[in-house]
Amino acid sequence: MVPPAAPGAFPLARRGGATRILIVDDSAVARALIARQIEPHARFAVVGAVSHVDAALAFLASDRADIILLDVAMPGMDGITALPSLLAAGQGARIIIVSSSTPTGGAAAVQALAHGAADTLVKPRPQGLSDFAQALLHKLDALALSDERAAPLPSVPLLPIGHARPEIIAIGASTGGIHALAQLLAPLPATMTVPIVVTQHLPASFMPFFAAQLTAVARRPCDVAEDRMRVRPGRIIVAPGDAHITFIPLADGGAAIRLRHDRASSGCLPSVDPMFASIAEVWGTRAWGIVLTGMGRDGMEGARVLKAAGGTIIAQDRESSVVWGMPGAIVSNDLADIVLPPGAIGTMIITGAMA
Incomplete structure (x- = not known):
């Protein structure tokens, strides 16, 4: 009836x-x-x-x-x-x-x-x-x-044994990613100094509002990336919406942003793949790559490069994802070191980055 x-x-x-x-x-x-x-x-x-x-x-x-x-x-x-x-x-x-x-x-x-x-x-x-x-x-x-849901995975925010403390955290996301990012960033204490870079699939016109939203949620400054901008402790940098974020090492041991506008294999601009591949070159084992909810497979090839360089790969779980395309590609290709919902990823960052 x-x-x-x-x-x-x-x-x-x-x-x-x-x-x-x-x-x-x-x-x-x-x-x-x-x-x-x-x-x-x-x-x-x-x-x-x-x-x-x-x-x-x-x-x-x-x-x-x-x-x-x-x-x-x-x-x-x-x-x-x-x-x-x-x-x-x-x-x-x-x-x-x-x-x-x-x-x-x-x-x-x-x-x-x-x-x-x-x-x-x-x-x-x-x-x-x-x-x-x-x-x-x-x-x-x-x-x-994305409606078919798997049973929830155990939300144990533990860093896999043998993985290094991060000196940079790179996050990629698409559909549903802004809400997931808010859940991930909210637990982070203001005293955490590890820089965070974000590639979120959004038009360039969104980015000033997006950066302001992350500033409020994370209680730390968030900048829209500019070419040659220095990566600074305690800050968030977001891709500008019409360019990929990559990095170059500096003579004093730091790193700076280099923006690229070439076509990525995923077809996305900005794309998670070049961001992950670049942090693999500059930071290697000291980098964490996180893939949150989103359509498609952007981030998978970059995660493969980062994992080969000894970095840590974290994926959002299926149950909490709006669309499990991007994190699902990471998991199905055996690239994820750990799979968790966003809030638990935030807790894991605290234990791993501030240990």
Whole structure:
């Protein structure tokens, strides 16, 4: 028996085995427009469309959704404020923010990603409907393919025996990575001086907001990388969004950033692979490479180089990943020294970097 629709919802057909989509938007026109882009595709089923957060919570109390498409500006609770409640009520549902309030590069988009949204998408306009539909289906497919979950791995934040204390930590991430980074960085004490470099797949226009978000979460300065910038203790450096981060050693024993714009084998710009390969050359056994949630396999080839140089490779576990593509490639190719959720990785960094 199909449960009754939540207040503000309209009942829609269900298909067995399809990825279940809940639309939350105060505009009836937007709800219908978004639903029309999804309904022709049998791998998805729009199981509900509601006009505000309370209605979405009521729906999730008696039904389930695999993916929630969430507006930001709505009567009552706004979408970003509602993210924690919807994530809890959704019990594993992924949330894509679909809103005019989250244009590419906007602070609201970075804030949404930091609060647990899996992705963001600008609400469609009539003249751009085809591009919107293509982008929406791409994002839905990526999240749907990551739905199978393995049993949680033991979260024991222990550094593998024989692995050196890090002098640099490099982190690569993509879809879901901003939230994972926040969980990883939050436990780190302000007294930790090991520098951290981050390649997160984001457009260049996001980077000032992204760096500000990491500064607040990690309680340490975060800079967007510039060519010849010195790697300094206690700071975070993020790839600029239109260049790869690599490193050169300095005569005084330090290191500096060199930005590259060539095409990486992964096709990503910025790419995790050249970052990992470069820290392998400069730091070798004294480098840690961490691969967090994300689509594709970026980071795998660089991790192979870093592991061969004696560095330590850490991957996010499948259970906590929004998309287990990048860390999954590390694990399936036997490159991971340890596999943990982000918070436990942060704890392991404390034990390993401050021992």
